Amino acid sequence: MPLKIAVASGKGGTGKTTVSVNLQHFIASYMTPEVLLVDCDVEEPNDRIFFPDSRLQISEVVNQMVPEIDTEKCIFCRECVEYCEFNAIVVIPPVKYAEVNASLCHSCGACSVACQDGAVIEKRHPIGQINCFETGLGHGLAEGVLKIGSPMQTMMIKELKKSVKNNADIVIYDSPPGTSCPVVETVSDVDYVVLVAEPTPFGLHDLILMVELLVDLDKPLGVVINKAGLGNNDIYEFLKEQNIEILAEIPFDKDYASRYASGNLLNDIDVQTKGIYRNLIKKVESRYLQYEGSNYFKW
Amino acid sequence: MKTLITSTEDKLNAAFDKRFGRAAWFCVLDESTGETAFYPNENINATGGAGTKAAEKVVELGVGKIISGDFGPKAKELLNKFNIQMVIIEEEDLSVKEIVERIKK
Numbered sequence: 001m002p003l004k005i006a007v008a009s010g011k012g013g014t015g016k017t018t019v020s021v022n023l024q025h026f027i028a029s030y031m032t033p034e035v036l037l038v039d040c041d042v043e044e045p046n047d048r049i050f051f052p053d054s055r056l057q058i059s060e061v062v063n064q065m066v067p068e069i070d071t072e073k074c075i076f077c078r079e080c081v082e083y084c085e086f087n088a089i090v091v092i093p094p095v096k097y098a099e100v101n102a103s104l105c106h107s108c109g110a111c112s113v114a115c116q117d118g119a120v121i122e123k124r125h126p127i128g129q130i131n132c133f134e135t136g137l138g139h140g141l142a143e144g145v146l147k148i149g150s151p152m153q154t155m156m157i158k159e160l161k162k163s164v165k166n167n168a169d170i171v172i173y174d175s176p177p178g179t180s181c182p183v184v185e186t187v188s189d190v191d192y193v194v195l196v197a198e199p200t201p202f203g204l205h206d207l208i209l210m211v212e213l214l215v216d217l218d219k220p221l222g223v224v225i226n227k228a229g230l231g232n233n234d235i236y237e238f239l240k241e242q243n244i245e246i247l248a249e250i251p252f253d254k255d256y257a258s259r260y261a262s263g264n265l266l267n268d269i270d271v272q273t274k275g276i277y278r279n280l281i282k283k284v285e286s287r288y289l290q291y292e293g294s295n296y297f298k299w
Numbered sequence: 300m301k302t303l304i305t306s307t308e309d310k311l312n313a314a315f316d317k318r319f320g321r322a323a324w325f326c327v328l329d330e331s332t333g334e335t336a337f338y339p340n341e342n343i344n345a346t347g348g349a350g351t352k353a354a355e356k357v358v359e360l361g362v363g364k365i366i367s368g369d370f371g372p373k374a375k376e377l378l379n380k381f382n383i384q385m386v387i388i389e390e391e392d393l394s395v396k397e398i399v400e401r402i403k404k
Contacts, residue, residue, distance in 0.1 A: 087348025092358045101373060104348045
């Protein structure tokens, strides 16, 4: 089993993708070439922008099973309505109406269990696709692309993780922003979380939410402070008070931001950035050795 | 015809509730007799699908017209299927009673 690391943040735009892409690059250079990047931000995956020479290797459609009700067989007993936690089924006996609202359905299958009359039939409903790229870097990149309008982010992330090969040493999950279900799904099975935060009031507010979530989930974490020099020192006080490790500090730099915007992160990396990530990788490596070694350390 | 008015409480002088799926009560006025009856919205705190459930209730009650402040897309779709008229009132501080009196006029 590979060591799984999630790169997450509360606030959006703090630099998850920047850090994820660089982490893969530097892990491949300094630690092990057996490293895979997985873009779990399925509503807007953008990691592949940074690999202009990538080649699509596998693309598969992900389907959600959505029930339909056969009104010829339905006796309008409303048992399926009682079973449905998501209010996705409408059955109106006096007018013999029964229908499933696909946008509310979570594909749990309870209605199929509830129906004794064979009126519930599950049908495939595409929600997006999983793409795997060869990028010339480690094990490449896998991404999930959710169909616009589909609310099934969590399911998509689950399927994306399932499809990922397990023969890498390290897998990096680039998480969606926020602290809701898709993020919980992304971090649920990881061994370590790298939180990317910016030292602004908004950045700190959302970092606190994220730390609370990870404490609840019992996940070890460290923080990368990105855009250091902006905002104020409150974030440092918070991290000190909570005894949370600062993995790296990346200074705010307009030139760097414009390189990100042009999709050019991995060419001509400057010496300072190299140094920052080398130190970051060392910290990740110590995690990896603990993981590979024994239960000597308890995280 | 029966008309449903969304209400914040189960009495006529209660304030008009401008939400449909998340309204507290449904006041049903039978225009032929002038009588009103109140039904609680059992799905007011549902995590999702409150509008759909409210629309389902409306069809079950045999209502032909609904007066509310707004209708969500899923409720609208279902109500359209059953040709139920949706009336939107945007005025502030109305009571259910005032709306009932307007209809009776």
